[in-house]
Amino acid sequence: MNCQEVQAWLSDYVEQSLDAANLEIIESHLSLCPLCRAEADHLKECIRYIATLPSVDPPIGFTQRVMAQAREIEMQPSLWERLLFPLRIKIPIQATAVVMIGILAIYLLNKEPPDKQGFITSEATVSKKPLLRIEQGNGSPESSAEVQQPPAKSNRLADTRAPSSAAPVSKTAQTRAAGGAQEPVSADRAKSLTEEPSDSNSPSLSPVEPRGRAIIAGTPVTNSVFGSGQVPSEFESGFLRSGSVSIEPFADYEMVFRLHPQLQDQARRDNPNLSQKAGARAVAERQGAAGVLDRLLESVGDGTRPQTVWLSVSKSQYEQWKKELRAVGTIESETQIPLLRAEPGAQTNGQLQIKLTVFPATEANRATPSSPNDR
Amino acid sequence: MTEANAIIKTVLLSTTPAGNLFLKKQSNKSEEMVSEAISDAECVRRLLQGETGAFETLVRRHQKAIFNLVYRMLSDYDEAAEISQEVFLSAYRSIGQFRGDANFSTWLYRIALNHASTRRRSLAKWQQRTVPMQLTEPVNEQELDPAEAVEQKEIQEQVQKALNGLEPRDAMIILLKDLQDVPYEEVARVLEVPVGTVKSRLHRARKALKARLAPYFNSRGTRK
Numbered sequence: 001m002n003c004q005e006v007q008a009w010l011s012d013y014v015e016q017s018l019d020a021a022n023l024e025i026i027e028s029h030l031s032l033c034p035l036c037r038a039e040a041d042h043l044k045e046c047i048r049y050i051a052t053l054p055s056v057d058p059p060i061g062f063t064q065r066v067m068a069q070a071r072e073i074e075m076q077p078s079l080w081e082r083l084l085f086p087l088r089i090k091i092p093i094q095a096t097a098v099v100m101i102g103i104l105a106i107y108l109l110n111k112e113p114p115d116k117q118g119f120i121t122s123e124a125t126v127s128k129k130p131l132l133r134i135e136q137g138n139g140s141p142e143s144s145a146e147v148q149q150p151p152a153k154s155n156r157l158a159d160t161r162a163p164s165s166a167a168p169v170s171k172t173a174q175t176r177a178a179g180g181a182q183e184p185v186s187a188d189r190a191k192s193l194t195e196e197p198s199d200s201n202s203p204s205l206s207p208v209e210p211r212g213r214a215i216i217a218g219t220p221v222t223n224s225v226f227g228s229g230q231v232p233s234e235f236e237s238g239f240l241r242s243g244s245v246s247i248e249p250f251a252d253y254e255m256v257f258r259l260h261p262q263l264q265d266q267a268r269r270d271n272p273n274l275s276q277k278a279g280a281r282a283v284a285e286r287q288g289a290a291g292v293l294d295r296l297l298e299s300v301g302d303g304t305r306p307q308t309v310w311l312s313v314s315k316s317q318y319e320q321w322k323k324e325l326r327a328v329g330t331i332e333s334e335t336q337i338p339l340l341r342a343e344p345g346a347q348t349n350g351q352l353q354i355k356l357t358v359f360p361a362t363e364a365n366r367a368t369p370s371s372p373n374d375r
Numbered sequence: 376m377t378e379a380n381a382i383i384k385t386v387l388l389s390t391t392p393a394g395n396l397f398l399k400k401q402s403n404k405s406e407e408m409v410s411e412a413i414s415d416a417e418c419v420r421r422l423l424q425g426e427t428g429a430f431e432t433l434v435r436r437h438q439k440a441i442f443n444l445v446y447r448m449l450s451d452y453d454e455a456a457e458i459s460q461e462v463f464l465s466a467y468r469s470i471g472q473f474r475g476d477a478n479f480s481t482w483l484y485r486i487a488l489n490h491a492s493t494r495r496r497s498l499a500k501w502q503q504r505t506v507p508m509q510l511t512e513p514v515n516e517q518e519l520d521p522a523e524a525v526e527q528k529e530i531q532e533q534v535q536k537a538l539n540g541l542e543p544r545d546a547m548i549i550l551l552k553d554l555q556d557v558p559y560e561e562v563a564r565v566l567e568v569p570v571g572t573v574k575s576r577l578h579r580a581r582k583a584l585k586a587r588l589a590p591y592f593n594s595r596g597t598r599k
Contacts, residue, residue, distance in 0.1 A: 011578040039585075042592055046585050049534045050553040058442040059456050063434050066463045067427075073468060074427055 001025055006036050014044045251310065251355035256333040257325065261361035311354040318352055332359075415479035422470055430470075434463050437480060440555060441487050447550050448491040448543065449498070450535050458494050462487045477564050484551065484565045492543040530591075537587035545580035552577055 006029045012018050013026050030037045084090055313321045325331060413421075413432070421429035441462055446455035465486050466473075473482055538546050544566070551557045551565065552573075562577075563570045 011581060042585050043581055046581055047553050049530055050549060053531060053554060056443055056446050058438050062438055066434050066460055067431050069464055070430055070467045071427060
């Protein structure tokens with residue numbers, strides 16, 4: 001037996017639990033091997049050290065403390081006891097609570113279902129939008145566009161519930177209604193229609209039914225411009241309104257357009273008393289593009305931040321419209337949106353829906369102005 | 376007549392606290408003797424019947440062993456007192472889970488092992504903890520001459536440091552077998568391993584302890 005085998009038996013050896021045969025073998029090895037002898041001695045000492053560690057008494061009152069806590073545990077009422085006892089107090093309280101919960105449940109059940117409420121709100125949001133249509137006065141008569149303002153948030157529901165049949169309806173609205181649109185026309189809107197200016201040279205304001213902008217219970221992000229009556233059928237359908245998300249109308253083309261800096265600068269020089277918008281318009285009128293600029297400036301507001309407008313342009317006039325657009329700025333990109341239908345404008349009576357993102361003039365553009373006729 | 380008295384006593388003990396109190400007032404000393412005479416299993420049975428006083432007997436009977444075991448595991452007197460208390464309260468709460476197929480002490484050792492191991496792991500910088508020997512180690516200096524007392528103290532400190540450096544299960548197996556002299560079979564039930572595994576683990580743990588005490592052995596050999 002070698003040293004490793006002997007050392008494996010040393011625990012049993014020091015505990016004197018070996019049988020006689022093994023004991024003799026181990027002892028004969030230990031008498032010859034000083035290393036294993038020292039190992040056995042140290043192991044024996046370790047056991048003795050552990051065994052002679054002094055006993056430590058628990059703190060005084062240990063048992064009393066344990067028993068006090070045990071009795072506290074014993075005295076703690078169970079869950080059922082806590083719920084039910086004492087009966088003369090708990091039962092009336094619980095009965096009252098049950099009755100109150102029942103009344104509350106009946107009240108909640110009798111309230112309007114949340115789905116229905118949401119649908120009415122969304123419909124009201126769509127129908128209440130104060131809409132403006134700017135018909136072109138000086139520009140090309142074919143390229144008319146409508147400007148849809150962001151809806152006012154107040155009185156949506158009340159306006160929706162106004163009786164539509166009793167309200168006077170303008171010619172435009174009647175045309176829309178005849179076209180199958182089912183939205184109610186409010187009395188307020190009808191009143192505004194009767195006050196339309198009749199001057200044909202100035203942009204005429206007429207209501208436009210909310211089409212395409214399926215903005216449900218929220219503020220629209222952008223202004224929208226639609227052609228008259230050329231609204232894709234998917235925006236008429238109810239499922240697009242039911243929900244809480246904002247759905248953009250489709251567009252055949254997406255354009256990124258930047259207002260020409262020279263146009264604005266020249267406007268300021270010519271008439272410093274005019275506002276930026278009016279000055280730019282004055283210059284544009286000289287360039288024969290006041291109609292387009294009118295619509296754009298009306299759409300983009302103060303012109304200090306990018307704005308997105310939706311335009312409806314006749315397919316046959318598309319190239320002419322782009323030429324007018326280049327007179328007032330730069331078309332930075334033009335992308336045709338692939339749709340499921342075969343040809344752009346095929347289902348909208350030859351009208352192209354254009355999503356136009358208008359950027360104000362930048363310092364970079366000002367440094368290296370490009371000619372409007374470059375493109 | 377004696378049988379009738381025993382029945383009345385059992386009924387009083389097991390039913391009304393007032394009856395229990397009455398018996399205590401009658402003869403506290405005789406009840407202590409009775410409680411010392413009854414086995415752990417009987418105490419557990421009475422406890423399960425709702426007699427909280429039976430638990431006191433169990434606490435008194437096992438508190439020293441449990442406290443010493445936990446103290447040697449944690450080497451901190453206050454921690455040991457807290458954990459020992461937790462051990463007994465855990466046993467009290469879960470006495471319904473005690474199946475009775477092992478000794479109550481085995482079950483208690485198992486609870487102590489779990490609590491002490493958990494606390495030992497959670498104590499930060501466990502390896503560097505100093506041993507408060509001067510506060511808690513009851514070295515009887517009157518029986519030893521000063522030189523022997525100092526040497527004894529030094530040995531105990533070295534052994535406790537070596538125990539602190541061991542894995543909790545290695546320390547526990549050494550303490551159960553070499554300090555508490557628990558039989559192999561009971562150690563096997565505490566650790567829930569076969570007896571052969573206990574023996575091999577114990578041998579490995581002792582070798583680890585010896586390795587940690589090697590510097591002390593060497594220095595002592597040099598001094599000699």
